[in-house]
Amino acid sequence: IYNAHSYHTKVPHKAIMRYILHYTEPGDVVFDGFCGTGMTGVAGALCEELGTQRTPHVSHAVQGQRFTILSDLSPIATFIASNLLRPFARSSFLSALEKVCGDVENDFGHLYRTQHTGWRVRDRKHVEHKAYEHRGEKWGSVEFTLYSDVVRCPECSSEITYYEVAVDEQNDALRKDIRCPQCNAVVPETKWEPVYSTVFDPILNRTIRQLRIEPVLINYTVGSTRYEKLPDAHDKALSEEAAQLLRSVGLPPIALIPGRETQRNAPIGITHLHHFFTPREHLFIAALLRRILDIGDIDIRFALLFALTATLPYASRLRRFRADRKGGGPLSGTLYVSSLVTPPHVIKTFKRNAATIADCLTPPVDPRRGHIISTQSAGHLANIPSNSVDYIFTDPPFGHNFDYSELNFFWE
DNA sequence: GATCTTGTAGCATCGATCAC
DNA sequence: GTGATCGATGCTACAAGATC
Numbered sequence: 001i002y003n004a005h006s007y008h009t010k011v012p013h014k015a016i017m018r019y020i021l022h023y024t025e026p027g028d029v030v031f032d033g034f035c036g037t038g039m040t041g042v043a044g045a046l047c048e049e050l051g052t053q054r055t056p057h058v059s060h061a062v063q064g065q066r067f068t069i070l071s072d073l074s075p076i077a078t079f080i081a082s083n084l085l086r087p088f089a090r091s092s093f094l095s096a097l098e099k100v101c102g103d104v105e106n107d108f109g110h111l112y113r114t115q116h117t118g119w120r121v122r123d124r125k126h127v128e129h130k131a132y133e134h135r136g137e138k139w140g141s142v143e144f145t146l147y148s149d150v151v152r153c154p155e156c157s158s159e160i161t162y163y164e165v166a167v168d169e170q171n172d173a174l175r176k177d178i179r180c181p182q183c184n185a186v187v188p189e190t191k192w193e194p195v196y197s198t199v200f201d202p203i204l205n206r207t208i209r210q211l212r213i214e215p216v217l218i219n220y221t222v223g224s225t226r227y228e229k230l231p232d233a234h235d236k237a238l239s240e241e242a243a244q245l246l247r248s249v250g251l252p253p254i255a256l257i258p259g260r261e262t263q264r265n266a267p268i269g270i271t272h273l274h275h276f277f278t279p280r281e282h283l284f285i286a287a288l289l290r291r292i293l294d295i296g297d298i299d300i301r302f303a304l305l306f307a308l309t310a311t312l313p314y315a316s317r318l319r320r321f322r323a324d325r326k327g328g329g330p331l332s333g334t335l336y337v338s339s340l341v342t343p344p345h346v347i348k349t350f351k352r353n354a355a356t357i358a359d360c361l362t363p364p365v366d367p368r369r370g371h372i373i374s375t376q377s378a379g380h381l382a383n384i385p386s387n388s389v390d391y392i393f394t395d396p397p398f399g400h401n402f403d404y405s406e407l408n409f410f411w412e
Numbered sequence: 413g414a415t416c417t418t419g420t421a422g423c424a425t426c427g428a429t430c431a432c
Numbered sequence: 433g434t435g436a437t438c439g440a441t442g443c444t445a446c447a448a449g450a451t452c
Contacts (some may be wrong), residue, residue: 003421122417122450143419174440190429219419224449226418314420324441329421331439338439352420 004360005080005310007037008333011395014056016043026064028390033378035070038081040393044068045366067370076411078375083306088361096300097354101347104287111238112142112345114220118229140220144344150212151192156183159195162339163216172324202247203274210269242280251286261335261406276316284346307354309411314349317341
């Protein structure tokens with residue numbers, strides 16, 4: 001449950017349960033005015049099911065649900081909390097998931113097809129990185145595309161991708177001192193200059209100036225084997241097709257609010273929400289969102305929206321490439337966009353997140369609905385009657401360590 | 413079936429750089 | 433010169449496919 005949806009600051013529900021089980025009785029009311037993702041609510045509800053995989057072992061605990069009142073200022077926080085605690089029908093959720101994903105696949109699935117001309121990932125250190133002829137299957141399914149910043153040599157002004165000069169594939173590392181392939185000058189990594197280009201933004205319907213990024217590597221699957229390839233003309237054509245389709249399907253233009261995190265990427269031209277996404281991934285997110293919002297059943301609609309917000313950071317340019325290929329993903333607590341990013345196959349990522357959520361919420365956490373969630377300030381709690389709370393468990397905001405409202409804006 | 417490889421996810425650490 | 437910040441990287445855990 002803890003991993004169903006990421007958030008900047010979460011307290012594991014198993015840790016909270018130890019306090020609640022110690023200090024309260026079944027039926028008591030627990031209040032959390034800074035509920036965040038609602039882990040206090042999960043903890044209170046799961047006091048009903050001690051001895052399962054999702055509860056801690058606590059000796060001498062009195063089993064039985066504790067009721068919770070949860071509130072938070074942030075809409076995405078209470079949205080996450082409410083989805084962890086609302087009724088969840090696994091089979092309906094999974095069939096709606098298949099329907100939505102199938103529809104989007106039918107419309108745009110071909111954009112993730114790529115010609116099978118690469119090398120196996122496990123051979124990447126031993127073979128030349130070039131286009132190969134393969135017998136049998138001619139097509140693969142893209143897993144992720146590696147995009148790189150374009151940089152300029154300060155000595156000779158030649159332009160090249162950061163990936164080509166900085167990534168040492170043999171040693172799984174980034175080079176500190178980079179040799180320019182044009183003029184042979186050795187220039188520290190930090191001295192290479194960013195290259196900007198003026199491009200047409202179909203969502204803003206005007207030209208914008210952005211840091212130039214280029215696809216440099218495609219990781220794809222044939223059968224169940226991973227391959228890598230250099231992007232070719234077909235891949236480039238599909239990328240342009242995705243950008244064209246955005247005119248009719250794209251997300252609405254939403255300017256990023258003022259703030260340290262929201263504006264940290266303004267110098268490289270990320271000024272609106274959709275700039276966090278590469279065109280193809282933007283298209284799939286927008287198409288999924290449209291179909292989900294059309295679903296009539298509110299529980300299914302919210303559960304799928306929940307899976308979509310859980311997917312957003314991983315489907316965006318926040319997903320970092322690591323030269324050592326360990327870990328990766330967004331850097332938590334920031335909206336930092338790296339020079340090397342790996343936006344993945346959105347449908348596959350969405351389905352993986354949805355499957356995790358389905359597993360976490362089966363059985364539903366709070367079938368008795370013993371909780372109240374509201375989006376409000378903890379400074380005005382007049383709607384809670386006096387002497388109605390037995391225990392307060394709260395984990396207040398981390399001061400200036402996290403810019404909550406800005407980080408949450410990305411989802412909200 | 414055991415072990416290795418690849419990938420995902422999360423959090424902590426620490427050296428380089430920056431602001432003052 | 434120094435403290436704060438940035439962001440690459442160290443490390444853990446886990447899952448699933450590939451290989452022997």
